[in-house]
Structures are given as C-alpha cells and as structure tokens.
Amino acid sequence: MFRSLLTAAAVAALMAGTAHAQDVKTAEGLRDKALRDYLAWDITEDLTTNIGPRLVGSPAMERAKDWGAAKFKALGFTNIKVEEFAKPSWTRGEESAELVGPYPMKLAIVGLGRTLPTPAGGIEADVALFKTYADMIAAPDGALKGKIVVITQPMVRAQDGAGYGVAGISRRSGPVEAAKRGAAALLIRSISTSDSTVPHTGVTANGEGVVTIPAAALGVPEAEQLERLAAKGPLRIKLKLASTFDPKDVAWNISGEIKGSEKPDEVIVIGGHLDSWDVGTGALDDATGVAITTAAAKLIGDLPKHPKRTIRVVMFGSEESGGSAEAYLDAHKAEVPKIVLAGESDSGADRIYALKLPAGGGAHPLAGTAAGVLAPLKIYLDREPSTHGGADIAGLESAGVPSISLEQDASRYFDYHHTMDDTLNKVDPVQLAQNVAAWASFIYLVADSDIDFRALKAAVPAAASH
Known part of the structure; x- marks a missing residue:
C-alpha cells in the first residue's frame, strides 16, 4: 500500500509538473503571438476614428457604448453586458x-x-x-x-x-x-x-x-x-x-467574457475606460487601455482550450469624471468573493517595464514563472506590492479584491494627456503590442492556476512576524 501511495504521489507530481510546463509553453506562445498581432492597433484606430472624443453625456459616448458591445460580439466574447448607471454630465x-x-x-x-x-x-x-x-x-x-x-x-x-x-x-x-x-x-x-x-x-x-x-x-x-x-x-x-x-444623465459599463473551462465562476476582471475628454480623440487615454486588455483576452480566447477561470474585460464608462468604479461594485457586490484578481490599463501604451503583484504574491511559485515569461519583454517583477491598480477598479479593491499593476512607461504620457494632441499618431504600435504580450501571458497564467491572492495577502503579517 505504501508503495502504491508513493507511486500515486509520483504520478501526481509528474502530472503537476507537466501541467506547469504546458502553462509556461502556452503563456510564452501567447506572448510571442501578441508581438506580431495587430488587433490592439485595429481596435484603437476604430474607436478613435469612427467614434472620436467620448465625453460622458455626449452622443459620441452613446455610440461608444454600442460600439463596445458590438466589438465584444464580433470578437467572440460571451455574457456581454451593458450596465447603465446614473451619472450627471457636463458639456x-x-x-x-x-x-x-x-x-x-x-x-x-x-x-x-x-x-x-x-x-x-x-x-x-x-x-x-x-x-x-x-x-x-x-x-x-x-x-x-x-x-x-x-x-x-x-x-x-x-x-x-x-x-x-x-x-x-x-x-x-x-x-x-x-x-x-x-x-x-x-x-x-x-x-x-x-x-x-x-x-x-x-x-x-x-x-x-x-x-x-x-x-x-x-x-x-x-x-x-x-x-x-x-x-x-x-x-x-x-x-x-x-x-x-445635466444632473439626470447616464453612463454605462460594458463587459464581455472568455468563459473559464473548469472554474467559470472564478473571475479575473481587466479593462480600460471607454470615455474620454472632449478635446482629443482619447487615443492614449484610454482607447489603448481598452484595446490592450480586449486584444489580450481575445488571444487567450482563441486557444484550443480556455484556461480554468473566466476572464472578463470591462470597458468602464465614466473614469474621467468618476463614477465607474462605484457603479461596477454596486452591480457586482454579490460576486466579489469570486473575483480573484483585477487590473486596469490606463497610462497610455508605451512599454510595460514592471509587474506588481498583490501583497504576498511574490512568494508564490507563479511569481517566478511569470517573471521568466515576462523577462524577454524587458519586464521585471517589482518587490513592492500593488496598492492601486486603476481608478475604475478602486471599488473592487475597496471590497477586498486583489489587484495587479503592469507599470507602463509614463515618461511622455503626460505630454499629451487630456489634450487635443491625444490622437492615434501618438501611439507606438511596437510598444502597444508589447503591452498586449504582457497582459495576455500573465493573465493566462493566473487564469489557468489555482492561486489565491487573498490567502497569500492574509498570510503576510504572520510571515513577517517570524
């Protein structure tokens, strides 16, 4: 019997090792494919050209809402939702x-x-x-x-x-x-x-x-x-x-999913904000954030087998003047315990240089795996934990959802931020693709794992006391 138990343990370890190796191979494949993929550019171009500036309360913002839902459908996302919330508008x-x-x-x-x-x-x-x-x-x-x-x-x-x-x-x-x-x-x-x-x-x-x-x-x-x-x-x-x-206006959060294959009720929420200021076409702020996270999830969705967990992309409808984060939390309070991770892309589209994990995440084997996959993209694993992953996920963070930060180089971002110069020609396609590669490979690793960032965070004070 003891020999049988040893054999079973060895088989389990071998299977786990094989699964881990396959995950790494898949993540590396997603990374490399993303570097050659133009979907994020196409999404950014489409949104900034065909919709233009997207101020909350404007006709363009309503067109953007319909555009977002249609884009998710065309790309094969499921469980598409358009969630309306009250939002006073300013013109x-x-x-x-x-x-x-x-x-x-x-x-x-x-x-x-x-x-x-x-x-x-x-x-x-x-x-x-x-x-x-x-x-x-x-x-x-x-x-x-x-x-x-x-x-x-x-x-x-x-x-x-x-x-x-x-x-x-x-x-x-x-x-x-x-x-x-x-x-x-x-x-x-x-x-x-x-x-x-x-x-x-x-x-x-x-x-x-x-x-x-x-x-x-x-x-x-x-x-x-x-x-x-x-x-x-x-x-x-x-x-x-x-x-x-207009004190009685509305805005919308639009979402679509890549459904998990084994644990579909466990959800990773990522996204960017769909609204923009009215003076430019909102390319860097934040059409690229919408494009990066949507394209990353689409690449994962195109795999022969979806990862275990569901990936939900949200196009948040009112970041610039606030309201998206609170509205999203209000609409999803019941599922907060099942949202395993959240992240937002909202600092332009220049290269990602660092990954910050939730507190305690750096000690998990997945951190080392992710660091290895991201290293060819010249991204390092920051020892400092993520404390704030984005304005639109602040509501989820306040409710205890762990968040990540994929830190983008903002050296030139504030040259164009909130101006009439925030236009498509400021987006570097090569750096945009590097962003997608980082998001796709890392989010896949988390989605196909059982990592519990909440438990890791809870263990941090105890570990620090020794």
Missing part, C-alpha cells in the same frame, strides 16, 4: 481668455472638466499669481477677494508618472481652495510634462455642497510668460467660460 461651451494688462495678449486655455461657467459677459480682474499650490494655500481666507488666481507650479517628468499626483492638486482642489479665499476665478499651468502651448483639461471638484469658481488651464509657455510679467508689475485678465450640466 463644454465657448471659452476664451485674454491678458488685458500690461498689454493685450490672447491666452490659450481649456476649461477644467466640470468647471462652473463664468457670467455671460465673462470675468475681468486683477491677477494674484502663485508659483506653487502651497503658496496659494498660505493666503488667508478672503485675501484673494475678486482676483483671478494663477498657479504656475510645473509638473516633474517621471517614468512612473509620480509627478502627476503632486502637480495635479492645483487642478483637483485649486478652484475650491481659491474660492475659500475669495477668488473670482482660477487659471493653472497645465498639469503637463511638455512645453507645448496646447493646454490640458481634467476633472476638478464640483457637485452638491461644493463651493467653487470657474477654472481653466493655460498652455505651459503662457503660464511661464505670466510668471515673468508678474515679477515686473500688476496683471489683469479677462476670462470667459461657458458650460452646462
């Missing part, structure tokens, strides 16, 4: 700004997303200029009464995009804080790593109970010009912004 109107004194000069601006409009005749006022957000915050309440505040804080270029969070506070919170101090309006230097005159939009605080003021972004050279002029004497600016709100 941009005419915008202009002009330096009135010390001499007249047109200023290139773009209203911040969800900004209040100015009065119909605009606002003309003296300028209070601050080189940093912190300098503006240091001004006491009421100190800026009736002024147009200008903040000229620059953004630092970084591979991981870390400069965005630091500089971005001027856009996110600046209008509210300037309003507290009595300002009539706010202009900020674009949250940008470029030296372009093209200004960058992006959402700012607004909504019920929020006291704010009209706000817009300036092109970088003009912000620098105003800073130099302010050092020499007083400035005066006229600003006009027109926009409208």
